Amino acid sequence: MNNFIDELRWRGMLQDMTPELEQHLNDGMRSAYLGFDPTADSLHIGHLVGVMTLLHFQRSGHKPFALVGGATGMIGDPSFKSAERNLLDKATLDHNVECLKKQLSKFLNFKEGTTNKAELVNNYDWMSQFSFLEFIRDVGKYITVNYMMAKDSVKRRLEEGSGLSFTEFSYQLIQGYDFFHLWKNKGVSIQLGGSDQWGNIVTGTELIRKMEGGSAFALTVPLITKADGSKFGKTESGSVWLDPDKTSPYAFYQFWLNVSDEDASKYIRIFTLLDKNSIEILEKQHQEAPHLRILQKEIAKQVTTMIHGEQEYEMAVKASEILFGKSSTEDLAALDERTFLQVFDGVPQVQIDREEYMNIGNVLDLLSEKSQGLIFPSKGEARKMIQGGGVAINKEKVSDPNASNNYTLLQNKYLLVQKGKKQYFIISIK
RNA sequence: GGGGGAAUACCAAAGCGGCCAACUGGGACGGACUGUAAAUCCGUUGACUUAUGUCUUCACAGGUUCGAAUCCUGUUUCCCCCA
Structure with a gap:
């Protein structure tokens, strides 16, 4: 079994952690959680970093909790976002939460009987019980506004002048309470997250300390970047x-x-x-x-x-x-229909009646008007692209826009059209 | 409140009465090269069309002129200076 911290370290997945964490982990099986915001009905590869972090945690013999933010998703995390977020309605959120749960359950080991079996939780389950009064009285009391405003994520919004609503401002408190709740009820002592979450996580450890004098830990992983500076994912x-x-x-x-x-x-x-x-x-x-x-x-x-x-x-x-690959027209023709359709699954298709197809005079018409503008919205564009050498049919370059339309149909009903190098279209003849 | 300046295509930025659908750079898209890359080079970049064509553009609305992105009037927005 490997050491969680060392593992993250050599993988370049360790951004920051609270000082005593390493010792804490060495002392036995620990529990950590990492949250996912249900802003859409699927995870994207940006979330994968979090998933991998939990996975490494479990593989190191510890117990991972994946939290889906049914409650926090209603608020919107202001962290390093420049503008107020649009709130999602409850129905959408519920749907998203369910979808995320389904996806998350595939990655970690949730098998009963495993000592460090993963768990899936939804903070809506405990947050929804709270009344506003109770919350500000029992939780809000422990954290000062000064403390909350000092967070980079909040400070930046204040400085930019775009401001943030009280709703978003409260976010860190809710997330902080999540940590407290899981600490109190599930024995979760560590929160993992992206580096943008550091502030929110620390509010949690602070809350745990102040409310019950407990100790809890934080670890963040770097945000994934691309060498050319554009956004990852x-x-x-x-x-x-x-x-x-x-x-x-x-x-x-x-x-x-x-x-x-x-x-x-x-x-x-x-x-x-x-x-x-x-x-x-x-x-x-x-x-x-x-x-x-x-x-x-x-x-x-x-x-x-x-x-x-x-x-x-x-x-x-x-x-x-x-x-x-350097496949040719012959290779294409050699594919059976099933494989062909599988390979080109998801490629935009347009249908043309066989009779109509027979009457199409030249390639230009075929690719513009007759394919309902799917491939080219106008003859002019089609012509330009063909003259620029950017069009191929069945892997063979089209050089003359006025060439007659006498291509061999694949499977006796398909034409594979290529616009540029990576854009494919299928014309299917009925 | 007073004075000055600017508004041009996706962005930046020329043009200042006809040769302007509008220089140039970036971006985007194609092509060549290659590794489905980077760098480089070439082409396209208002619309429709393919003829040495038509139509719609240079903040908005009017006007002068045979003819305006370019001149005049008003409107709107933005910037700078003074108070």
Whole structure:
């Protein structure tokens, strides 16, 4: 069994911790919690860092609690956000909480009988019992406004002049109380979180100390960054979700595969469970032959398998090979229909009647008007792109916009259209 | 309250009566190279269309002129200086 702190340390996942934590952990099995905000009905890869942290905690023999913020989600954490958050309604929140619970339950070991079995809690369960009066009397009394205003997350909002509502201001108190509640009732003595949570976590340890003279600990992990400074976990099409309906396993796999060299070493430590030795070997191999992108492939494999399973991973690899490998028209034609559809699952499709299709004069019409503007909204754009060499049908470049429309249909009913390198469309003939 | 200046396409920034759909840079998008990368190079970047075409743009509303992003009048917004 490995040491939790050491494990995080070499993985570059340790930002900060309260001083006596290490000793505290060495003294036996401990419990820690980490919270997830139900702002959407799926986790995204940014949350994965938290998940991994809990996972390491459990693997070190300790007991992890995943908290879903059914209550805190109603308030909105002001931490390092520049503007007041929009509140979600209760129904949406309930739905989100349920979805997150389902996802979280896949990662940790919740098996009965395991001594350090993971637990899932929702702070709505205890916060909803409180009346406002009770809360400000029993909890608010212990923390001064001066203390709360001194937090960076709050201070910044005050300085910027954008202000924050009393609602958001109270957030740290609620989260602090969560910690107290879990400490009191579940024996949770540690709170884990992203580095932006430090202030909120410490309010919790403060509350525990003041209310009952207890001691509790904090540990934060760094926020994930990208070497080029852009925001981690975003693609052109938005967040990378764990829910396969929101981000297909293929797109998910692609995200990891496209990680830059600078970031790959960092990410493989954070997002996979590979041990130090294996990682160093992979890094060495990567350096020797960077073009093979060994690191990226391994990260993509590990993470995709963990989230979506082996089958989906293999499908994603297959799809990637077909889409980006040097496959030809023949390779495409050789695919059976089922595989073809699987590979191109999620690719935008447009249907054209067979009769109508037969009457289309040239490629230009086919890609603009006749495909209802899905591929190109106008003839002009289609023409420009074709002339710029950016269009391919069935993996073969289209060079003349006026070329007649006599492509071989795959499976006798599909055309695979490529706009640029990465955008695919399917025209299916009915 | 007084004085001065500015508003141009996704952003920045030229243009100051016809040669302006508007220089240039960034971004975005394509292409070449490559590792589905970075760097570099090339092309496109108001709309529709493909003819040496049409239409809609230079804060907004009017006006002068054969002709305006460019001149005049009013309106709005922003910036600076003085009080």
